Every structure is written in structure tokens, then in C-alpha cells.
Amino acid sequence: MRPAFRRYIRSIHHTLHEDWGLILVALLVATVFWWEVDENRNVSRYFPDVEVRFSNLDPAMVLARDQKIPKVGVRVSGPRLLQDLDGVDFVMRADLSDIRDATAHEIVLNPKGFSPIVPGLSSDDIRVRQGDIIPSRIEVITEWNSRVARVVPRYSPKPALGYVISATWVAPATITLAGSDAELARHAIVRNKNELVLDGETETKEQVWTVEDLDIGNLKVLDTPKPVIRFKIFVEPFFRKRLVSDVPIRVAGKIPGTTATAGSVSVEPTNVDILIQGARLKVNSVAPDSVALELDISRLPPGEHKVPVVHLNPINLPSDVQIIEATPTALTVWIQGPHELETVFQELWKGVRESYLSGNLPEAITRTLSVTPANVTTPVPTQMEVKP
Structure with missing residues (x-):
């Protein structure tokens, strides 16, 4: 065995006997690494x-x-x-x-x-x-994500003195927009970016806007083709005249001294044409079919009369709207008076009835009747004797 190898073996033997704690730590680390690799393998x-x-x-x-x-x-x-x-x-x-x-x-x-x-x-x-x-x-x-929005132009109405803006017109009146719910809620009404200023206008004016002129934020316009907004402002004089035709004449009141009413009155003509004048809005609000003229006969004695149409009482006509002209200008009115003979007999019967109820019945009741009726054609006795 070579000396180098022997030294290596002796070193391991020495470590096992002298540094066993280090060996234990190494084994634990190796175990952890093995577990980690095993758990995370693909x-x-x-x-x-x-x-x-x-x-x-x-x-x-x-x-x-x-x-x-x-x-x-x-x-x-x-x-x-x-x-x-x-x-x-x-x-x-x-x-x-x-x-x-x-x-x-x-x-x-x-x-x-x-x-x-x-x-x-x-x-x-x-x-x-x-x-x-x-x-x-x-x-x-x-x-x-769309919604239909109304087009309401922004403008400053300053027509010339004596003129008013009688009406406005916009077309199209609505456009279809798409966007977020918040943007759609914010632009439920679409207006032009720059306010249209009217200063001293006396005639109708028209303005044209494209989509780029509208304040729509980040919304998309879905209408195809892209709409062109036309806005028309009608400027007219403050006062206006208007012709109302075939206005009927209504008779009201009672003939003085009688209970007779319209049945004893004749009116010619029964319909007239009138020219009215007033503030434009008031004149425009008049409904021709509801307008009538009232003739009050309670202040007219029996006979024939010429009554100017402008003196009649208007019905369903605003108080600040006037009749400035009429065709024809006057009405011909005939009022039939009370019949005197009828009045005499009524008074005679009243006297007889009162005497009978009082119990004082005279032997004879003689009345002198002076009758001069204009409409009686048969002779009427000047005296009448009434016996009970």
C-alpha cells in the first residue's frame, strides 16, 4: 500500500474518532438535500x-x-x-x-x-x-357597451331688441355612443364643445357641427355614417298677428223685462273672421276651434241693433291677446220685445185669484184695459167684464 493512501486512511480514521459531530451534521445536510430534490423533481x-x-x-x-x-x-x-x-x-x-x-x-x-x-x-x-x-x-x-344620448346644443340666446327665439331644431336629435359605464353616464346629454353665441340676430340662423365638435370624451360614435349635427334657431319678432276664421257667435243674457233669451233673438252673421294680435307665445297658444265671441243681450232693448264685433266678449282668448280687426266689422241683431196683451191677461188672472183666495168675492170685477200692442192685428176690446 502506498504511503499517500495510508495517510488518507489514517486521516479518515482519525476524523471518525475525533470529529464525529461534524460527520453527523454532514449526514443531516445530505438528507435534507435528498428530500428537497425528491420533492421537487418534475x-x-x-x-x-x-x-x-x-x-x-x-x-x-x-x-x-x-x-x-x-x-x-x-x-x-x-x-x-x-x-x-x-x-x-x-x-x-x-x-x-x-x-x-x-x-x-x-x-x-x-x-x-x-x-x-x-x-x-x-x-x-x-x-x-x-x-x-x-x-x-x-x-x-x-x-x-352603448347608449343613446340626446343632443342638446349649448348656445347664448341674445337676439336683437324686439325679437325672440321662437323655436329651436336639431337633427339628429340623438346619437349612439359606446364606452365605459362611467363615461356613458357622464355624457347622457351631448353638447357642443364651444358655446354658440347669438348677438343681435334678427333672422333664423343655422349651425353645423361634426363629431369632432362635440364634447363626448373618450366615447366612440357608433352611428354610420358619422352624423353631422344641424342646429337651427328661429328668430322672430316678439309680437305676432294671426287670423282666426269662422269664429261662432254665442248669445247670452236675457231680454230686458222678460224671461226670454236667445230664442227671441236673431243675429246675422253667425260666424265671423277675426285678426288677433299679442305676444308670440300667447298667440301661438290659441286653439282656433275653441275660440268664440259672446253677445250679451241683457243691455240691449228690443229692436234692431248694429253691434261692433270688437265689443263682443271673447271666449278662450288670453286677456293680453286683442282683436284688432273683424270681418264683417259689425253684427245685425234683432231683439223681439214682450207682448203687451199677454201681460194684461196675466195681471187680470192674478187679481181674480187673489180675490178668490181672500174670500172677498165682488159681484163683478171690471177692469179697464188699455191695449195698444204693436203686433196685434185683431181688434181688442177696451173694456172687459169678468164675473165670478
Whole structure:
């Protein structure tokens, strides 16, 4: 045996007898290393029900209502910890950032999107190849996250003195926008970025805006073609005249001294045309079918009269709207007076009845009747004797 080898053997023998504690520590370290290597040696396992989660979708779009959340199978290589896990402990993320329109898309699943969601295991501890994902392509259907917004232009109404803005008109009145829920809520009403200023206008004005002129933030306009907003402002004089035709004449009141009303009155014509004037809004509010003119006969004695139309009482006409002209200008009114003979007999019967009820029946009641009726054609006796 060579001297060098003998020295080596003696050194080991000396160590075993003198440094046994060091030997024990070395054995423990070796045992730990062996356990670590055994526990973390690579295994391969197939998970058939890994959920796919979508990410990075444009806020202007959402998944279709009938879009099902797919699941895929994935074969994973990694530590022995995989043997204690299930498909719910992993997730496959699908990147939808390339989707630009609302339709059906085919998405390729990337192995980089596969990751564990349990503590103690990271994506660096496992390995997944493209062929380990089954299926590696899925269909995704997207829709626009849209809402219809009203177009309400911003403008400063300052027409010339004596003129008013009678109406405004905008077309289209609505546009369809797409974006996040927060953006859509913030732009439920769409306005123009720069306020339209009207200063001293006396005529109708029209303004045209494109989509770029509208304050819509980061929202997308879905209308095709892109709408052109037309805004028209009608400027007109404050006062207005208006012709109301075939206004009916209504008779009201009683003939003085009688209970007779319209049945004893004749009016010609029964309908007239009137020209009214007043504030534009008040004149525009008049409903022609509801307007009438009232003729009060309680202040007119029997006979024929010419009554100006402007003196009649208007019905359903605002108080600050005036009748400035009428065609014809006056009405011809005939009022029939009370019949004197009828009045005489009424008084006679009243006297007889009162005498009878009082019990003082005279032998004869003689009344002198002075009758001069204008409308009686037969002779009337000047005296009448009435016996009970």
C-alpha cells in the first residue's frame, strides 16, 4: 500500500474518532438535500377543466350576453405539488386587446397566460407548451357597451331688441355612443364643445357641427355614417298677428223685462273672421276651434241693433291677446220685445185669484184695459167684464 493512501486512511480514521459531530451534521445536510430534490423533481399532469378569463377588453365593448365562459384542458409539467392540485387552482388568461369591433373573434390561447392561483407555486415553477393547451383556440363574441344620448346644443340666446327665439331644431336629435359605464353616464346629454353665441340676430340662423365638435370624451360614435349635427334657431319678432276664421257667435243674457233669451233673438252673421294680435307665445297658444265671441243681450232693448264685433266678449282668448280687426266689422241683431196683451191677461188672472183666495168675492170685477200692442192685428176690446 502506498504511503499517500495510508495517510488518507489514517486521516479518515482519525476524523471518525475525533470529529464525529461534524460527520453527523454532514449526514443531516445530505438528507435534507435528498428530500428537497425528491420533492421537487418534475412531474407531468393534465388538468381538463381550467377556466379561461378574459382581460384587456376595450371599455367600449362587453362580452355578448350569450357568451359562455369556456374551459380548456392543460398539460402541466412541474414539481410534485401538482399532484395535490385541481383545475380550479389554475387560470388561463386570454388577451382581448386586439379586438376593435363588436363581432365574433377567434382567440389563440398563449401558454404565458396560464398561471397558478395557489400560494407556494408560481408560473416560473411550471412549464406549459402551446401543444399542451386543448383547445388552443376559442371563439369570443363581443358587443358594444352603448347608449343613446340626446343632443342638446349649448348656445347664448341674445337676439336683437324686439325679437325672440321662437323655436329651436336639431337633427339628429340623438346619437349612439359606446364606452365605459362611467363615461356613458357622464355624457347622457351631448353638447357642443364651444358655446354658440347669438348677438343681435334678427333672422333664423343655422349651425353645423361634426363629431369632432362635440364634447363626448373618450366615447366612440357608433352611428354610420358619422352624423353631422344641424342646429337651427328661429328668430322672430316678439309680437305676432294671426287670423282666426269662422269664429261662432254665442248669445247670452236675457231680454230686458222678460224671461226670454236667445230664442227671441236673431243675429246675422253667425260666424265671423277675426285678426288677433299679442305676444308670440300667447298667440301661438290659441286653439282656433275653441275660440268664440259672446253677445250679451241683457243691455240691449228690443229692436234692431248694429253691434261692433270688437265689443263682443271673447271666449278662450288670453286677456293680453286683442282683436284688432273683424270681418264683417259689425253684427245685425234683432231683439223681439214682450207682448203687451199677454201681460194684461196675466195681471187680470192674478187679481181674480187673489180675490178668490181672500174670500172677498165682488159681484163683478171690471177692469179697464188699455191695449195698444204693436203686433196685434185683431181688434181688442177696451173694456172687459169678468164675473165670478
